[in-house]
Amino acid sequence: MYKRSVRRRRAVLALLVGLSIALLTAYFGESASGGLHGIQRGFLEALAPLQEGASRALKPGRDLVGWVGDAFDAKSDNKKLRRQVRELQARLAQSETDSRDANELRALVGFNRSSSFPTGYSPVSARVIARSPTVWYSAITIDKGSDQGVRVNQPVMSGSGLVGKISDVAADAARVTLLTDSTSGVSAQVVPDGANGLVKATVGNPSDLLLDFVQKGRPVAKGATVITSGWKSSHLESLFPRGIPIGSVTRSDSNERALYQRVHLHPYADLRNLDVVEVLTRGGPDPSQKAQLIP
């Protein structure tokens, strides 16, 4: 009797472990349009209303916990923000002068477009309904999907800057891979210095991003703004339109043996506390179908 129960226990354990490994292997082996991925998308679609309901219903509780945490940070934030206001006032004056000059130049070349929003895109506001619980998958789920025009690889931003891009879409929900995910990469430019590089995550530290592959010796000022470079050539096009703010430079690592310098930046968007985001959608074919889209 005892032996039978031990055998049964071991058999169940072996079966469950075998199933997990089989799933892991099959999932790794198949493409994004494979069967298991399809089942996942279907499941997400079914679960999204539940998550949305729970997220809305328990928001007061979340806010209460957030308020307690925020109160601890408020004192140091206040001092930091006062210093930033002084700096920004000086930069605003400079920026207004530059903006006036730029408007005159635009009028000269007949280049008429708003600098505040990328042309050809229309924003779709979405609410964050779920968040990945582990630091290794930095992703959120939003309540808008393909029915609202959301497609894979479209950029996602908050009020303060770039957040990430759409990585999977269901009918009424989508998954956003954040800038802090280990697989994330965004081609970016430091302004006004003009240095280009690729923004990558530092896993485990959501307030630190890395601008990699910046040409060595190129000056990068502390506090300089980093924006999406949004380049385009005859066959290739960046996923992100030009000009979306990403963050500000905090420091630069220069290693004599390395070919490139690494610039650290602080993201403008608070990637740990996102409630509402905006997906930059645009008409035309699904961007995921284009083979030559590059971060």
Place this chain on the structure above:
Amino acid sequence: MNVRPGTIVRIAVLVLATVVLQLAVVTQMTVLDSDADLFPLVTLSVGLLAGPIPGATCGFLLGLVADMSLLQTLGVTSLLLIAVGYLAGRYRELRDASHKLVPVIGALIATLAYATAFSLVQFLLGVESPVSPLVIREILVGVLMNGLIAMPVYAGVRRLLRADLIDDLRPRRRRPGTTRRGPLTGAPLTSSAVTITGPARPRRN
């Protein structure tokens, strides 16, 4: 554990509610950039209350639903939670799991082991970005938060599954007035007092 149709429904409700609560609520309540993780806690509770097979099965289902709803690599979370549920169940079989602190200490150990193993698996699968040492702080804060909420989660799981448990680990109490008392001293007769029949040991002063 008595497995009846109601048991399956209760386990399904537990798994679904845990995933929805974790993803929609708990992950958005951060302290020091970290949050609690209900997955190892619930799996541990089921293992401690019901044994290794229900613990491992619950861990597998919980991991599967979590990976499905997060569009993550299928199988990773399941594999780790199976281990948590199975080992918790084996502990229940081999040791006394009725002490009040077992869920708390179990939660600390299980969460630490789960988070560490999850990180190792991610390294094995390949990480394309540099990793900050703050990952360790995040793991440790998560472990502490899980320790803090271990008791209510354990109590909630026990309440949900109580009808199916063969022997509930909760310390039992007699109703007032039904306690059997000794004829000489009037002290309550416990089961151990009744079964000990050998000569009394000499007292040490």
